[in-house]
Amino acid sequence: MTAQPLPDSSISLTYTTPESPPHLHHAPLPVPGPNQILVKIHAAAINPVDIQLWGNPLLGLLAGRREKGLGRDYAGTVAGIGSALRKSSQWQLGERVFGLCNRPTGEGTFAEYLCVTPASEPVAKMPQAWGFEEAAAVPLVVLTAFACLAWLPAETESPNGAARRVVVGGASGGVGMWVVQLAKVYGCHLTGVCSGKNAEFVRGLGADDVVDYNRQDVAETLLASRPEGRKYDLYVDCVGGTEMFEHWYDLLHKNAAYITIVGDKTSRTAMGGPFTYLTYPSQIWRHVYGFFFGPRYANVLLYQKSELLEQVAKLADEKGVQIVVQDVVKGILSEPGHVDAWDKVKGYMVEGRVRGKIVVSIP
Numbered sequence: 001m002t003a004q005p006l007p008d009s010s011i012s013l014t015y016t017t018p019e020s021p022p023h024l025h026h027a028p029l030p031v032p033g034p035n036q037i038l039v040k041i042h043a044a045a046i047n048p049v050d051i052q053l054w055g056n057p058l059l060g061l062l063a064g065r066r067e068k069g070l071g072r073d074y075a076g077t078v079a080g081i082g083s084a085l086r087k088s089s090q091w092q093l094g095e096r097v098f099g100l101c102n103r104p105t106g107e108g109t110f111a112e113y114l115c116v117t118p119a120s121e122p123v124a125k126m127p128q129a130w131g132f133e134e135a136a137a138v139p140l141v142v143l144t145a146f147a148c149l150a151w152l153p154a155e156t157e158s159p160n161g162a163a164r165r166v167v168v169g170g171a172s173g174g175v176g177m178w179v180v181q182l183a184k185v186y187g188c189h190l191t192g193v194c195s196g197k198n199a200e201f202v203r204g205l206g207a208d209d210v211v212d213y214n215r216q217d218v219a220e221t222l223l224a225s226r227p228e229g230r231k232y233d234l235y236v237d238c239v240g241g242t243e244m245f246e247h248w249y250d251l252l253h254k255n256a257a258y259i260t261i262v263g264d265k266t267s268r269t270a271m272g273g274p275f276t277y278l279t280y281p282s283q284i285w286r287h288v289y290g291f292f293f294g295p296r297y298a299n300v301l302l303y304q305k306s307e308l309l310e311q312v313a314k315l316a317d318e319k320g321v322q323i324v325v326q327d328v329v330k331g332i333l334s335e336p337g338h339v340d341a342w343d344k345v346k347g348y349m350v351e352g353r354v355r356g357k358i359v360v361s362i363p
Helices: 048-054 057-063 132-136 139-149 174-185 196-205 218-224 243-251 273-279 282-293 306-318 337-351
Strands: 009-015 023-028 037-046 073-081 096-100 113-116 123-125 165-169 189-194 209-212 232-237 252-260 296-299 325-329 357-361
Touching: 037 096, 037 132, 037 337, 048 337, 073 113, 073 132, 073 139, 096 132, 096 139, 096 306, 123 306, 132 325, 132 357, 139 174, 139 232, 139 306, 165 174, 174 189, 174 196, 189 196, 196 209, 209 218, 218 243, 232 243, 243 252, 252 282, 273 282, 273 296, 282 296, 325 337, 337 357
Parallel strands: 165 189, 165 232, 189 209, 232 252, 252 296, 325 357
Antiparallel strands: 009 023, 037 073, 037 113, 037 357, 073 096, 096 123
């Protein structure tokens, strides 16, 4: 495919200090290095971590007043190829790609153009089944889901055999819906915990059982659902809190694992993930005790592996997977529309209760 004319500059949404209003930043068009590709972004997604990093005072202290980008997920087309990569046929101009840009103090994906290093950053060719808005909704959450499911015990270590039993708290959210779908690919029995209004949606993703946290006691329902008293293999927590730990040993067998992407916290704006080992030290004790005596406990980060995105793309084209985009927000790079657009996507993240993902359109 022939190269398309490129502009001289690129617009992105950035901020300088914690919680400072994001603004439009005009900069020269980035030039890909020898081992990089230049991507024209067509869609990006917002995640809770974007709000948490934006408001984090420690990040502000470390990074100072430099321009910091917003957004991690993206989907777009290859607009330029570095000199070293042009020697291979791996990337082609105009090719549709999707990926993750995880640079907390650097560029974000709420931008027109972005330079990506395929050797060290997750990026893959988009499946034919997806459009840009769907593809942008996938990378961060599916790479996190893979990291959670890596803690499944082997079939030989499970009392449930091949049909290992998995529970997902927050099954209708961005990460939760991917844990449900991938666990079913692995042949697991899946119980999703969600609100009643999302119960049919979670069943449609493949969940065998659904627990409505508004109408049922989650722990008691899970305990009563154990076949012949056999315990669960994996509990994936996508919402935070400590309610389940009263029943930890009754729910999970010795080789099982309780995996959280949030930690003990419940605030939507406070940093989650392994960072909470510092703010909630009881998690350290849980992790160490579980390592020696079981069940295991861990607060995990996503995997940054391109091959996992390639695996999902293949799955999308061959078997089909569900992607849910609750809203596509426009105007994130327009003047003055970016103010309202940012307030809207920020509101979704702070409020929570999003089914699937929130995506921003980038013309």
